[in-house]
Amino acid sequence: MADINAHITGTVFEVHVEVGGTVSVDDEVIILESMKMELPVVAEEAGTVAEILVGPGDTVEAGQTLLRLT
Amino acid sequence: MGASDMTTRPATGADTPLDPIESLRARRAEALLGGGERRIARIHDSGRLTARERIDLLIDPGSWMELGMLAEPEIRREDMPTTGDAIVTGLATIAGRKVAILAIDATVMAGTTAPVNMRKQNRVAEWAGRKGFPLICLSDNDGGRVPDLLGWRFSGVPFDFTTFLQSPDGCAAIPRVTAALGPSYGDAALHAAMGDLVVMQKDTAIALSGPPVIKAAIGEDVTGEELGGPDVAAATNGSAHLVVDTEHDAFDRIKRFLSYLPDSGALPAPTVAPREPSTDPTTIGDLVPKSRRRGYDVRRVIDAVVDADSFFVWGERYGPSLVTGLARIEGQTVGIIASQPMHLAGALDVPALRKEAQFIDLCDRFNAPLVFLQDVPGLMIGTHAEKAGILAGYDQVVTRLARAKVPKIAVIMRKAFGGGHIALGGRPVKPDLLVAWPSAEMGFMEPSTGVRTVHRRALEALLESEGEEAYKAEIARLEAEWGAESEPWEAARNIILDDIIEPSETRRVITTAIDFAWGTGPRVSPHGA
Numbered sequence: 001m002a003d004i005n006a007h008i009t010g011t012v013f014e015v016h017v018e019v020g021g022t023v024s025v026d027d028e029v030i031i032l033e034s035m036k037m038e039l040p041v042v043a044e045e046a047g048t049v050a051e052i053l054v055g056p057g058d059t060v061e062a063g064q065t066l067l068r069l070t
Numbered sequence: 071m072g073a074s075d076m077t078t079r080p081a082t083g084a085d086t087p088l089d090p091i092e093s094l095r096a097r098r099a100e101a102l103l104g105g106g107e108r109r110i111a112r113i114h115d116s117g118r119l120t121a122r123e124r125i126d127l128l129i130d131p132g133s134w135m136e137l138g139m140l141a142e143p144e145i146r147r148e149d150m151p152t153t154g155d156a157i158v159t160g161l162a163t164i165a166g167r168k169v170a171i172l173a174i175d176a177t178v179m180a181g182t183t184a185p186v187n188m189r190k191q192n193r194v195a196e197w198a199g200r201k202g203f204p205l206i207c208l209s210d211n212d213g214g215r216v217p218d219l220l221g222w223r224f225s226g227v228p229f230d231f232t233t234f235l236q237s238p239d240g241c242a243a244i245p246r247v248t249a250a251l252g253p254s255y256g257d258a259a260l261h262a263a264m265g266d267l268v269v270m271q272k273d274t275a276i277a278l279s280g281p282p283v284i285k286a287a288i289g290e291d292v293t294g295e296e297l298g299g300p301d302v303a304a305a306t307n308g309s310a311h312l313v314v315d316t317e318h319d320a321f322d323r324i325k326r327f328l329s330y331l332p333d334s335g336a337l338p339a340p341t342v343a344p345r346e347p348s349t350d351p352t353t354i355g356d357l358v359p360k361s362r363r364r365g366y367d368v369r370r371v372i373d374a375v376v377d378a379d380s381f382f383v384w385g386e387r388y389g390p391s392l393v394t395g396l397a398r399i400e401g402q403t404v405g406i407i408a409s410q411p412m413h414l415a416g417a418l419d420v421p422a423l424r425k426e427a428q429f430i431d432l433c434d435r436f437n438a439p440l441v442f443l444q445d446v447p448g449l450m451i452g453t454h455a456e457k458a459g460i461l462a463g464y465d466q467v468v469t470r471l472a473r474a475k476v477p478k479i480a481v482i483m484r485k486a487f488g489g490g491h492i493a494l495g496g497r498p499v500k501p502d503l504l505v506a507w508p509s510a511e512m513g514f515m516e517p518s519t520g521v522r523t524v525h526r527r528a529l530e531a532l533l534e535s536e537g538e539e540a541y542k543a544e545i546a547r548l549e550a551e552w553g554a555e556s557e558p559w560e561a562a563r564n565i566i567l568d569d570i571i572e573p574s575e576t577r578r579v580i581t582t583a584i585d586f587a588w589g590t591g592p593r594v595s596p597h598g599a
Binding site: 007008035036037038039040042 | 361363364365366367411412413414415417518
């Protein structure tokens with residue numbers, strides 16, 4: 001079980017995974033938008049997506065959990 | 071010998087007065103015990119090590135030569151140990167290289183500072199500065215001692231700032247390293263302020279004054295952590311360059327940091343066996359997205375430029391829109407300065423500029439060529455940046471960088487706009503080599519900001535007369551026109567750029583350029599020598 005957290009405050013631009021999908025190390029799972037930049041959030045470990053906690057357009061704070069892997 | 075070892079056990083049980091040799095042995099034995107077993111146990115219970123244990127973990131076994139072991143404070147105490155006047159100082163080797171060490175002894179009078187203690191600090195600092203080897207401060211200190219520093223005594227403190235905070239006139243710069251391993255207030259904070267590397271254990275704090283003094287003086291109720299813990303010292307004011315979990319980690323980092331640097335600025339930086347990068351350097355172009363709006367982690371790009379496992383990040387949490395760190399390319403020390411688009415899109419704010427100026431100074435004093443990897447939308451603008459002093463921050467970087475004498479190699483990977491471009495090795499700061507990838511965009515300001523500024527009145531009139539669609543179409547047309555001007559080709563035709571290179575050539579070009587930029591003389595900048 002691993003959480004993937006936002007590294008920066010911004011809005012969710014795109015979600016690149018679905019619940020039940022598999023994720024490999026270094027995959028860009030979510031793209032945030034901040035300072036007019038699209039900032040990829042990268043998986044640091046492999047797993048299966050258990051839960052996605054945000055959707056496009058949501059505002060997120062740095063450190064906030066975006067999705068959970070099993 | 072080690073900092074905790076005795077040469078000979080003192081004689082005990084003698085009824086007659088000790089002879090001079092026995093007296094010396096007894097005094098040494100007492101000094102080695104510091105504040106005594108009860109106070110040592112208290113330090114251990116708090117998760118800390120004693121000054122002598124720290125020294126032994128840091129140095130080569132058997133290399134310790136102590137200076138000032140028999141010191142006692144000017145104002146003696148009957149009711150508590152005062153051995154060494156709360157500090158252990160001496161000379162030793164680390165990986166066979168000479169260093170001077172001062173380790174504050176928190177078992178003696180809480181490690182507080184007083185005149186004899188200062189004299190000891192000054193003695194080893196002068197040794198290091200005059201003889202040309204690093205000075206390491208292991209800090210764990212509650213600040214100045216009373217009444218030892220009260221009244222006229224404070225003005226008479228025996229610190230000599232011509233030799234203590236800097237090398238004596240005519241002597242080479244030396245690496246100064248501070249590890250904050252306990253609360254670091256007062257003089258200990260002064261050591262931190264002058265450190266080329268300041269590493270802090272995560273539960274400590276670095277601040278000018280500690281919480282009790284602050285409460286008494288200005289009535290502010292504050293914890294050490296709020297005052298100078300890692301969120302302040304490493305992330306907000308940049309006093310600390312690295313935060314570590316344990317004291318052992320701190321010693322590892324100190325040894326590693328010193329491995330990149332010469333003993334003093336008069337000598338070339340040490341070299342080691344070259345290693346291939348951990349990421350294939352010919353794939354570097356794939357690591358930088360083509361879309362100018364897409365961020366990425368520049369640390370991955372650095373991995374495709376430097377020797378495998380050689381990157382030592384410096385000041386990671388302060389000014390994170392710029393990554394600075396020591397590394398090796400083909401076994402030779404370099405200083406990497408790279409835009410980090412994951413933060414502020416890579417724009418340079420005041421913390422990033424302050425960090426850059428300090429890092430340039432470090433590299434120029436210790437003969438580490440500067441390698442810039444540019445992807446910068448500009449300097450940070452707006453009221454916050456102005457109040458923080460963006461103009462002075464920029465001025466400080468470009469004046470220092472222009473005068474730096476180590477090789478300066480700049481590569482534009484993507485964006486190179488405005489003052490940000492200049493501050494990262496643009497032509498006015500005199501880089502030895504300035505090259506760009508074909509995908510580079512260069513200019514006074516980013517196209518999207520630029521067209522809205524220059525054509526503001528015309529665009530507003532268009533919006534009013536012909537509506538939003540026409541307005542957006544005109545912006546797109548102007549941005550495309552501006553973008554064409556931003557391509558690197560014209561800069562190469564006018565020799566603003568020395569060349570345009572394929573991304574896959576980056577490591578090879580940097581390596582060759584550093585070699586030629588050193589010229590034929592010794593690989594030493596006059597600023598450290």
